[in-house]
Structures are given as C-alpha cells and as structure tokens.
Amino acid sequence: MANVKEAVLALHDVSDDAPPPYSQVATAGPSTPSSALNPASSNSASGIPDLKPLVRSCDSSPYLSLRPTLTAHYQWKMTRTYHLGNGDNQKMFAISNYAGLTGRGPDRAGVVMFNGPSEKDPVLAAAGETLNPLDAHALESVINLSILPGREVSLEKDDEGVATELLRAGLMGDQKTVVFRFSIEVSHELGKGRETAMDLPREEFEWRMTNKEEMGEKEHSHEFKLFRLERPASQGDGKDSAVSLAKDGSEPVAVASWKRLMALSKPFNIEFIGSGIKDLGDRWAAMAVITALRIWFLDQSGRATSSFIASSIRRKGGM
Numbered sequence: 001m002a003n004v005k006e007a008v009l010a011l012h013d014v015s016d017d018a019p020p021p022y023s024q025v026a027t028a029g030p031s032t033p034s035s036a037l038n039p040a041s042s043n044s045a046s047g048i049p050d051l052k053p054l055v056r057s058c059d060s061s062p063y064l065s066l067r068p069t070l071t072a073h074y075q076w077k078m079t080r081t082y083h084l085g086n087g088d089n090q091k092m093f094a095i096s097n098y099a100g101l102t103g104r105g106p107d108r109a110g111v112v113m114f115n116g117p118s119e120k121d122p123v124l125a126a127a128g129e130t131l132n133p134l135d136a137h138a139l140e141s142v143i144n145l146s147i148l149p150g151r152e153v154s155l156e157k158d159d160e161g162v163a164t165e166l167l168r169a170g171l172m173g174d175q176k177t178v179v180f181r182f183s184i185e186v187s188h189e190l191g192k193g194r195e196t197a198m199d200l201p202r203e204e205f206e207w208r209m210t211n212k213e214e215m216g217e218k219e220h221s222h223e224f225k226l227f228r229l230e231r232p233a234s235q236g237d238g239k240d241s242a243v244s245l246a247k248d249g250s251e252p253v254a255v256a257s258w259k260r261l262m263a264l265s266k267p268f269n270i271e272f273i274g275s276g277i278k279d280l281g282d283r284w285a286a287m288a289v290i291t292a293l294r295i296w297f298l299d300q301s302g303r304a305t306s307s308f309i310a311s312s313i314r315r316k317g318g319m
Contacts, residue, residue, distance in 0.1 A: 053144050054106040054126040057161040059115040060146040062124055064092050066285040068277055072258075072268035081119055084268075084289070091117040093124070095293060100129070110142075111293050113286070125286045127167065127294035139312050141167040141294050145287060148185060148200065167291050169298075169309050172208070176306050180207040180224070180295055184287050186280045204229045205253070205288075207295060209304075220257035220269070222299055226288055228253050228275065243274035251275060256292035261300055268296055 070084040073091070085092040094114040098105035105112060110128020114121040126144040143165040167182045185200035210223040227250040245251055253276030258268040270292050272285070298304040 051142055051164045051166070052131050053162050053164050054108070054110050054128045054142055055112065055123045055144050055162060057123065058126070058144055058146040058163075059122045059124050060149070061282045062093070062286060063115055064089075066282065066289055067272045069269065069271045070289065071266045073266065074264055083117060084113075094118050094121065097297065098128075111290070111297050113290050113293065125290035127290045127297075139169045139309065139316070141169075141298075143167050143182065143287065143290060143294070145184075145283060145290075148283075165287070167294060169304070169312075171306060171309055171313070175310065177211075178209040178304055178306050178309060180291065180304075181205065182287065182291055184284055186284045206250070207256070207291065215257070219259065221260045222304075223255065223257040224292065224295060225252045226254040226256070226276070226292070227251065228280075231275075253280065254288050254292070256295070258296050258299070268293070 069086060070092070071086065071090075072082055072084055072095070074082045080098070081094055081096045083091040083094055094117050096105065096112050096114070096119055098110055098112065100106055100108035100110065106126065106128050108129040108131065110126055112126045113124045115124040116122070123144075127141055130138055130140050130142050132138045144162040145165065147161060147163050165182055165184060167180055169178070169180050171177065172179055181204060183202055183204045185202045187200045206227050206229055207224040208227060210225055215223045227246060229250045231245075231249070231251050243252055251274050253274050254270060254272050256268070256270040259266075270289060272288070276285075276288065295304055302308060
C-alpha cells in the first residue's frame with residue numbers, strides 16, 4: 001500500500017508557486033496568442049506574472065461532450081495520468097500532472113488535458129505555474145486554450161498557437177471564502193456560422209469555495225461552485241430557472257468537488273448546471289474543467305486554503 005500512496009502523492013506533486021485578492025482580481029483583456037500579449041503584462045519584475053504558455057497548441061473543440069458530468073478515474077497501474085469520463089465511458093479525456101522537472105510536458109508544474117484518452121492525443125487545455133520561481137506565494141495561474149476563430153490568421157510564423165489566460169485567487173469580504181476568478185469569451189454560436197470571434201462577449205466567472213454545511217456531496221472534502229458574475233439582461237432574472245441565483249445575483253453554472261488526497265475511487269467530479277449546460281460554448285466548458293482541475297491540484301498541496309491565500313496576500317504587501 002505504501003507504493004500506492006507514493007504514486008498518488010506523486011500524481012499531485014507540484015513545485016513552489018500558487019494563483020490577487022478578491023478586491024484586486026482584474027478583468028483581463030481578450031484571449032490572445034501569448035506572444036501578442038502586451039509586454040507590460042508579462043513583466044514579473046513589476047509584480048505582474050510572466051505569461052509564457054505551458055503548451056504550444058490546443059485543439060479548438062473537444063471530440064466528445066464535456067457535459068453534463070465528468071468524474072476522475074485513476075488507472076489500475078498508478079501513473080501521473082488519469083482520466084475524466086462518465087458512466088458510459090470512463091476514459092474520455094486523459095489528464096496528466098507534470099512537475100516540470102523531467103523534460104516531458106510543460107517546463108513547470110502544471111496539469112494538461114488531452115483531447116482523447118491518451119497522452120499522445122492533442123492537447124485540449126493546460127493550467128499551471130507562471131514563470132515566477134522565486135515567489136512561492138504567487139496568486140496567479142496560467143491557463144492555455146485554443147485561439148479564438150479568426151485570430152489564427154494574424155499569427156506570425158513563430159507565434160505560440162495558444163491563447164493565454166489568468167486564473168487569479170483571492171478571498172471574499174469575509175476573509176474566509178476562497179475564490180478563483182477568470183474571464184473568457186462566451187457564445188453558444190461559436191462554430192455555427194461566425195466568421196470571426198472578435199465581437200464575442202467576454203464575461204467574468206468565479207469559483208467559490210462552498211461551506212462544509214452547504215456541500216451537496218458529503219463524501220467529498222471540498223466543493224467549489226462556478227458563478228457567472230453578470231447574466232445578460234436578455235436571459236431574465238432567473239426566477240423561472242431550476243438553478244437559484246446567489247445573493248449577489250450571479251448564476252451558478254458548474255460545481256466541482258473532490259475527495260481527500262488518498263481517495264482512489266472517483267476522487268474528482270464536475271457537473272454543469274444552469275446556462276453552463278449548453279449556453280456558453282465548448283471552449284468555455286474546457287476552461288471550466290481545466291480551472292477546476294487546477295484548483296484541485298492546488299488544494300492537494302495546501303495552496304487553496306484561506307490561510308495560505310491570506311498569507312500570500314500579506315507577503316505581496318496587500319496587492
């Protein structure tokens with residue numbers, strides 16, 4: 001059993017680095033190839049993370065649906081790779097964690113989601129550390145997705161073929177509730193007649209840790225709900241929806257939960273709800289899944305707790 005424990009621990013091994021407080025989570029600009037980012041936005045010396053991508057390319061859409069529910073399944077032979085799937089197919093997507101030390105995978109700690117059941121399949125999304133190795137308490141994570149349709153034509157020959165986003169950690173006003181925020185373009189029309197994505201609306205989303213007494217799955221040790229922070233006026237106030245809005249009017253669109261570190265049976269689960277089931281697009285769904293996996297990855301190393309994040313904020317001088 002000792003070997004199994006070591007294998008599971010290795011699966012969640014990370015280097016020193018984690019995802020600015022809630023009040024400082026800024027809205028990023030449109031998804032963009034990483035090499036086209038404003039240089040001022042990638043200057044680690046100024047306190048802003050270096051957004052060098054983790055991977056060189058990402059598929060534009062999943063080969064199978066990412067909804068409505070996906071569960072993690074470990075392989076019988078313990079490796080760094082496990083799978084996400086459902087009751088019909090447990091090996092829909094391969095997921096691999098990398099420490100960034102072996103020359104395989106990203107050049108730093110991260111998690112990669114493949115568009116198929118093997119590491120040999122193309123990458124669908126990736127999440128991991130920024131290039132800030134001297135700061136063990138960074139509050140940002142790099143997320144890589146496919147470039148938006150219409151932007152590929154503007155790439156230079158040597159540009160990276162991925163869009164780079166930030167996942168940023170912080171605390172809500174109670175200084176106890178952990179949150180992870182990101183922004184991304186959304187549209188259920190993506191791939192259905194749009195020539196470009198330059199006019200796609202960009203929205204903010206936030207993963208919020210659920211209080212223990214409010215968790216739906218009692219067998220899980222942690223749960224985060226993903227909220228759509230501003231619902232379009234055309235979608236009404238949600239009174240006719242089966243999903244109840246939060247007190248601040250935000251809509252829950254996904255729920256991710258996981259068991260304790262040593263749990264081997266279905267240790268992670270993500271379920272899409274409300275408009276997250278069909279209205280926000282496949283690219284958004286990939287973003288939801290990879291950010292949930294990243295938060296799970298951080299939590300298993302003790303870097304998704306209110307005390308850790310509060311300490312990180314203090315170390316950064318209250319940024």
